[in-house]
Amino acid sequence: MDRNVQLPPQLIRPFKVAPSSRSLEAEMPINDISQHFPKLADTSLLECVEGGKELGALRVGVVLSGGQASGGHNVICGIYDYLNDFAKGSQLIAYLNGPKGVIVGDSTEITPETVDDYRNVGGFQWLGSGRDKIEGEELLSKAFKTVQADELDGLIIIGGDDSNTNAAVLGEYIAEHGGGCVVIGVPKTIDGDLQNAFVDISFGFDTATKIYSETIGNICFDALSAKKYFHFIRLMGRSASHVTLECALQTQPNFVLIGEEIRDKQITLEEIGQDLAKLVIERNKAKKPFGVVLVPEGLLEFIPEMKGLFSQIQDLVSAKKEVRSNLSEEALKTFDSFPESFQAQLTQQLDPHGNVKVSQIATEELLIRLTKKYLAEAGYEGTFNPLGHFLGYEGRCGPPTDFDAIYCLGLGRVAAALVGARLNGYMSAISGLANSPDKWKPFALPLVSLIHMEKRHGKLKPVIRKALVDLDLLPFQQFAKQREGWKIEDQYRCPGPYQFTGKPVPPKLLEG
């Protein structure tokens, strides 16, 4: 694809790192986890600034971890470019099919030809990806052997919250065992839940939400034209509702469920059903027997009565116990209110994180059932033709938007510079993404500043907490202010296919 993707000058020049004038402490509380990460505990926020110099030849490893996100290939191209420009003679070793590739030492060297083939191309098929984790003494030691055998100066792990936690754990392990190789993380995930004061948004979010918004906008216009169907559209994005919120701001549908609001306001499944039935009735009164409703994938986990059910199901399935007969009375009541097909979706195999596979639960169908139920209870006799949709896989591997394309080239360049500076346990970060790229600011963010120790299955584990939608911040506030107007009047927006103009358009969530 012929693309005009140009990096701004400050991302092209060689970087050096310097203490940042911005304070990490002021932005985010650092919990004392020094005992868990003694080698990484002495950290401070660093800025990448001009004035970097040519480096000697480096051997750098890179691995893609977890779910696909557009721009992943550009991160690798960015690393390659920076090494090629400022560390002549370097080699970039790519580990195949995710962290497993590091564990077993399955790799290939990146060549100039492949870089040309994959620049600005979506997907993770260049290297493949995987959800394995490098944890526990055995796997950590195997990974360490691989980086030693490959004589790496640095390993760059491109992944989400779990993978970046993993990067810190591996960085600590290597340093404790003699070092020689630093570990750098790059913030990836379409879900948008890897966010903090220096990571405005993870890469892949922009492309995914622009793809979903194109589809949702088209469906909105179809609803408005056909005046016949109520579309219930479930959106990928795991627990957090960032994807749904962004798509809502982009397309202005009639009704939007935000998981975090439902949790904070303790809204029950019944209340959601009642609200939906009310919407149908009111729109029908306005001669509008159609509409568009957005549903975040992780909705159910936020609903008070479902949260308990999910947690019981997770425990029972992972213990390989029969589910129904072992549920508490209250959970059983909720469970039995669902149709069989839905019960089967709830109790299927867990995902590799031990969670119910939310992407395979047809929440939109459940909401349609609920709406019908409460419409019937209200004695409604008008039209209600619901259609369910799930938007997910198609958002993870599209060609990166200009925003993600440039952002990822930048993230890759910064990551390479951090390896060159021999920084261990840092995340490549670029801040100020709401501005035009010439105002973006690259940072080296200590991973441990993001990490908390949490009890999981009785054990203390390091985790980077997922950033959920904050109801007090501007994006949700803006949405909350506008949504009443979207309910009956149709203020649909149809943004159309994203265009490659060379001028990135940041996600709306970054505004303000």
Next chain:
Amino acid sequence: MDRNVQLPPQLIRPFKVAPSSRSLEAEMPINDISQHFPKLADTSLLECVEGGKELGALRVGVVLSGGQASGGHNVICGIYDYLNDFAKGSQLIAYLNGPKGVIVGDSTEITPETVDDYRNVGGFQWLGSGRDKIEGEELLSKAFKTVQADELDGLIIIGGDDSNTNAAVLGEYIAEHGGGCVVIGVPKTIDGDLQNAFVDISFGFDTATKIYSETIGNICFDALSAKKYFHFIRLMGRSASHVTLECALQTQPNFVLIGEEIRDKQITLEEIGQDLAKLVIERNKAKKPFGVVLVPEGLLEFIPEMKGLFSQIQDLVSAKKEVRSNLSEEALKTFDSFPESFQAQLTQQLDPHGNVKVSQIATEELLIRLTKKYLAEAGYEGTFNPLGHFLGYEGRCGPPTDFDAIYCLGLGRVAAALVGARLNGYMSAISGLANSPDKWKPFALPLVSLIHMEKRHGKLKPVIRKALVDLDLLPFQQFAKQREGWKIEDQYRCPGPYQFTGKPVPPKLLEG
């Protein structure tokens, strides 16, 4: 949306009509239907050529009929522009919510401001649409009263095969009853089944298939990256498999079902299931437990044993009889082989044409079941994680591609010129669309040249036969030549979002 949509010079100048040097007879057999259309029977193919003159003020009506297709708004803009440029003082009256608007006289006048609001905007929400038909003495006479009351010189009906047949019937009726208003058709449908020697493709097909291809390509790359899922993607497009064939050529998935091939080769449901199971087994041997399969919406109607079942169901449902107990022995056997949810989809309310609502039958789920069945029979113990998708509504209302945007402005201008030339019962047609727009050739195509009389429910009715995929023509031949290579090797293409460059890219089906 700021768009650079420029008409080529030959579509901007005023048209006059002249007998075409191309022969209609050579291209398509004209059956003798003069007794049914005495007023329209004297027809000949006309070309729109340069040298048209300014016209007096005209009163022109326009109506959108049937399912949404991108570019509909541009047709209206094209009509408006032509009248505005070459028939000063004209008025364009838009009938609302489809043919019903003509029957009951519900209309609004198109103003310059609304034209600016809807130019290059997808959807049919400007006027709304509907599936009513103007047929039978009562409705025809009502429609005639409306065009008389509105003092129309011409009525332009934008629609598919049925609506264009309807245009001829109404044109004939009006002419027989004193005339005064001509009727012109414009070929619309995303299904691509309104095709002939002068209509290369109906408008809306290009946008829909580019939207679907974007999604399919993204899913292909996701499959290749995750190496985990078998995606079964069903595509809108009613009976004909043109949409599926175009998307297949655009994205090169592993397996593609073409309804017309299945009919011609009498391939059974069992054989399809066996083929799919074989694909899964072979790909698994190649360490590829993933893949992408395209399924046309109308598939089932082409499968020998299903065709009979469908026809029995249609008769029983329209006669309001219980289905299961009244099926023939053979049909019952097929019916009973399906799960209940699928039986319910088959026997639901019919569409307004009296057909089973194919868009609401989850054929992809049926194929997944079949694949599992034959995998089990083959003793397969490998991985098979199927995911079903349906791409439909999101393809009908996207912003028109440059191809559809320019094509539709052209179709509208030609339609207006045909009203100006007082031609009755003609279709606005532009041929040569595979070339750059400056080589496109506008025609006035007599509607009756497309019409055949067919027995429907025991009555002789005029119909424009749907153009199905022709296995002897180049598009299918090209596909057939390539598809073996797509099965195991992954030759996926991910075309990405369509771009607004001002240079239209015609559908691949028009090549050759």
